Ligand SMILES: NC(=O)C1=CN([C@@H]2O[C@H](COP(=O)(O)OP(=O)(O)OC[C@H]3O[C@@H](n4cnc5c(N)ncnc54)[C@H](OP(=O)(O)O)[C@@H]3O)[C@@H](O)[C@H]2O)C=CC1
């Protein structure tokens with residue numbers, strides 16, 4: 192029996208990426224709504240209720256509304272928006288979060304796909320908090336740069352025409368109240384919100400997320416190698432998340448926004464200086480890959496009991 196899937200918002204940036212990954216998979220049957228009816232509540236209600244699994248690729252308010260249009264108790268939901276990431280009754284869709292989390296997802300009806308920034312941040316920080324290497328009350332900072340497709344159709348239009356000379360690098364989130372901070376705080380296990388300093392780059396896709404750490408000042412003063420070993424252990428055997436070895440890292444002069452290309456991989460690095468007791472933890476991913484569509488397809492596979500990496504670009 193095939194699993195019936197509907198992508199609500201399937202004609203937007205994330206929806207199109209997901210559809211590309213689901214195309215040609217005989218175990219899935221895709222329900223579609225014509226583009227001109229993409230905002231038609233009647234057509235959407237029918238599709239939402241006909242599907243076994245729906246993936247919401249909508250703005251937050253529309254995602255909340257879509258959930259209210261589901262009037263059966265069978266359809267399962269993966270929401271790519273921010274609407275339900277820290278909401279009661281929803282499971283956070285980051286299977287790698289901690290041991291046992293993937294199993295929680297298999298049992299879930301409502302899954303909230305993580306934000307692209309939190310994906311890199313949590314991959315770097317959660318294992319360190321769990322291992323006791325990073326104290327929960329440590330003042331953590333996270334910065335980085337994202338491709339402009341992270342802002343959806345509106346930001347793509349801005350960068351590809353509406354602004355004459357878009358800036359090469361633009362820090363934003365200057366109120367220090369970015370919508371991703373609540374999920375970063377909740378799922379990292381940190382006691383206080385991290386200071387989040389994002390920037391958007393004049394490149395379509397790709398993302399670097401960086402967490403600098405003053406290891407020397409921490410209670411147990413972990414070494415750079417302790418940090419790398421904890422991450423390597425957390426993701427050992429993962430087909431999606433990699434941790435560069437000390438040798439690989441030593442040979443690198445930089446990490447580019449394009450490091451993983453248009454794939455669903457998540458590459459982690461620990462650069463550091465044992466003499467100064469300082470480290471720079473870096474995650475490289477595609478905001479549209481593991482940061483959005485790749486994660487949604489991975490969650491779909493988990494919910495449907497299919498091989499977890501089916502359809503992913505690895
Ligand atoms: N882009 C990214 O890197 C990431 C995006 N996300 C999240 O995924 C979601 C989708 O983002 P993205 O694909 O970038 O956004 P886009 O703006 O590219 O696409 C959104 C789609 O939803 C449609 N839509 C908007 N409002 C409604 C409505 N009321 N009813 C039905 N359809 C509607 C839009 O139609 P129309 O063309 O008419 O506006 C469009 O097709 C957002 O919540 C975003 O935050 C998550 C992670 C990363």
Ligand SMILES: CC(=O)N[C@@H](CCC(=O)OP(=O)(O)O)C(=O)O
Nearest residue numbers: 271272273306307337341342391
């Ligand atoms: C460059 C840019 O603007 N990026 C978006 C995040 C993209 C993302 O992860 O989306 P959601 O959390 O909305 O699902 C932002 O910072 O708001």
